[in-house]
Amino acid sequence: MFTPEMMESVKKVEATRDMRMGMEPRRMTAEEKDTLLKEFHPDYRQEAFEEIKIGPNKGQKAPAELVHLLHSNSRLLQDKVDLNKVDYDVDVLIIGGGGAGASAAIEAHEAGAKAMIVTKLRIGDANTMMAEGGIQAADKENDSPVQHYLDAFGGGHFAARPELLRRLVMEAPDAIQWLNKLGVMFDKDEEGRMVTTHGGGTSRKRMHACKDYSGAEIMRTLRDEVLNRKIPVVEFTSAVELIMDEKGQAAGAVLLNMETDDYLVARAKTVIIATGGAGRMHYQGFPTSNHYGATADGLILGYRAGAPLLYQDTIQYHPTGVAYPSQIFGALVTEKVRSLGAMLVNKDGEAFMHPLETRDVAAASIIRECKARDKGVTTPLGSGVWLDTPMIERIGGEGTIEKRIPAMLRMYMNYGIDMRKLPILVYPTLHYQNGGLEIGGEGFTKAISNLLVAGEAVGGIHGRNRLMGNSLLDIIVFGRNAGKAAAAKAREVTLGTMNLDHVEKYAEELDAAGVTTGDVSPLLLPKYARHEREEA
């Protein structure tokens, strides 16, 4: 339940609700947005970034926490592994068991390749599972892939790689159809028309959803399909280093059994990095909406082997993370809450912005409201603004919240807050890694000919900000493509002798640059046990 002080503010929100019901707050101009972002978006806080000292992106900036891992050495400098003892031998090794990895596995299998997934937790323990709001595709009569392109390109500050964005929007309807044919239950009306809504920054209603379990519904269906096809899934096993051969090709990965601490060797003709995001790095001390394993592992593996990063300095803070209660601090409050009509309102009951600005703009605007204007509501862990959820019931009719966003209702009801009757408190949460490893249109890294990347580990699909619903889309589109391309490539690859020379070379470069962190990377899991936190 809310504190008495919070309830005082709720009264002000309730007092302005009737007046706000009929109005649509003005959208910001391009100049207003630019100024706001520069002043309040966390990406512009220079002190939170450091320079990368070695490797392909040497001299560029990245979040300090990521740089720390990039500047750390491999476990395998200390722990020696016999590469001659091969435990798994496959055509396509997929690192990561989220939506991108599962899609890749299905398509690689469909193409006749011997594919295998390794994942450090379970298949489906991934940000895909937690995506609530939906997936974009331009499949309505008033919409087109070109319009989708324009929305995403502008929303990403005109920085997306055109070739990647073209694939994203052009293959979107096909991705929805593929999922539907696998049995994903999209929200449809009685005639079969998809129920679609806006997301922040969309110019057409093209957000397809499965209530607010969109990602969960997609992920559990993909997982079921992977299991039906009997594709091997090695769980609780992380990839700790890529293995290379003397031709400069990827040749597999060294794996670590998370439970027994044994190392294993996987040899593969092609490798797909589908390791997801980095929310658990808690950049700038933000809480996160991400799953437990989101620690940028794939970026470290790829970078150490020589694959460049792109836009590693841009992070998405979802404007509406839970600000209160503390038990669910940082959890995602889906953007769909705003798509359905809830406004962002400050402590005095004022709608201070249009609820459907892009995520970076909305996050910066909320931060400004709390930090610079003193219009936030004080919470035990900081501050927040109101998301006026009772408006949804007024607009859509009683029962809309239970029908369209049941997960949100359930999450708050656990703590005695009925969002149908009371607004909820939100503040930005670390949500998405806009940047990642750079790929070409076919999904391959440019530096290593048989190494592919798919999903959140990729940089460049969205530019410097991502629209809601384009991430669930990209994991499917680029996951499928990576699976197909890897299967085809595997037929022409001849592997040489496996080695870990790049690990030694990386260590030498760090040494030459005078960089030592004393830690090893990839991180694999965040340090949350109390004694680990105290050491950190």
Next chain:
Amino acid sequence: MENMVNVYFFGKKYSVPGDLTIMTAMEYAGYTLKRGCGCRHGFCGACATIYRIKGKNELKTCLACQTQVEEGMYVASIPFFPTDKRTYEINEIRPTQQIMMELYPEIYSCIGCNACTKACTQNLNVMQYIAYAQRGEFEKCAEESFDCVGCGCCSVRCPAEISHPMVGLLARRLTGKYIAPESEHLNTRVEEIHRGAYDDLIEQIMEKPITEMQELYNNREIEK
């Protein structure tokens, strides 16, 4: 001073802040979680947990990430449960009552004890959706089971040894693929794209200079 409560992880007593969830309390106590921790926000079902409050008889199930600790809580997490998933070829099967009988015949052994419903961490009416599955009413089963996160607490408690989450999943895939009406507008758009209807347009927009793209973006019409 924080309000501390006593909880027992696997029978061992720890004093933890009372505003933590079971999951964060375990970490406070010093556990580095590997099993029993996934999304941490109530969507993945990794943290199925069973507990009993000291002095009370009732055995409860929950998700550790979504449940606040209480004084006297005896907690055991369920690291894995061997749910019995049957494999099938989605393109070969059809939404007939027969398919459920073939794949999950044990659902007909349900004794109506309702332990599954009582155990559900999502407060779903599990026994009801199993009843729908028995009758071949897959759409109803799909709807009723939709919010399932697959934690498996229902199956842990079931005397008929039913793998409820798997039954719901099959019903949902059958519903999504075969029962829900097809989206004509989707099929049309896929067909248009495949025959190249947007190829020229997308090439054109990709080649526009940034200034022109900014102009187009900042002045685009937004659907009401």
